[in-house]
Amino acid sequence: MKADFEPVRDFTKVHNALFTLYTRLPDFKAEHAMLYTYLMARFNPSYGYAFPTSCDIALALNCGINQVTAYKRVLKKYGLIATRRHPTYGNDVYTLRAPIVEEAEFYAAFPDASDYYERRLAQLSARKERPDKADAVEDTGEMAALADWL
Template sequence: MTEQKQTIDEQKVLPFKYDAGWTGVPNAIFELYSFHPKFTGATLRVYLYLLHRFNHTEGYAWPTQDQIADALCVSRSTVVTAISTLKELDLILVNRNPTYDNDVYFFKRPIANRTAFEHRFPEALAKRIKHERSRLADIQQRHERKQAFEKIQAAAKDGLL
């Protein structure tokens, strides 16, 4: 791919021109993995940072846990927990590099199908159902408040208040 063609294609990814670099994220991370109870904002940030540090030539990322913590302004224990979650969710594979005695991170393809994801991680299904029930209750409460307000408005308009 020519450099000009690549620049044009990259600009289609973002809704604005941005020359300082960017990191792509599979939609399933937002749409499915966010429903897993262990997938926190810190987990997402560590995943994004590892994607950002991925080396296409080597086929893996290799920042240290201290580098991740410093770059994201989080504690090392937060990084350790996030990496553990990413491994549990089968998003990364962590190996030890014997030459440099550090961890290297290989990426695995996320599950992109909701049914398959919730079959593999039933706790995500439970969280999604709880969330949907909560949202329905919220919608119902807002509807009831709107109706009550409209009754008060109509009464005030009719001079009954």
């Protein structure tokens, strides 16, 4: 059964590894996954690459040109894209590479990701275990007595 909102046209398929593995890297954020997805959407199979300008990307991602450059740097660092300058038009041409999808292979390639992910998991788990502020202090009447005294 299909979900009512499942797209039938004008959509982009991307590897779930961007969200399940690559976000375990300290400097890989949602914006990097979004840029990769955008480049996948702009990929031209006849040419074998995507070629949006940095301005096109900045407009699509609602960010500045310098931010686009920073996002591209991270995607290159993790082997998700390669770039070269188009000899005639001067814009970047993007060759996309498939992400690593196997967890063991991913951690072998990026050993720091495991430690970072475990630290984040511990932080978020500890936060979940903290009591709500409303539950943290039980009112025993001492606050009222203190207020009366003041």
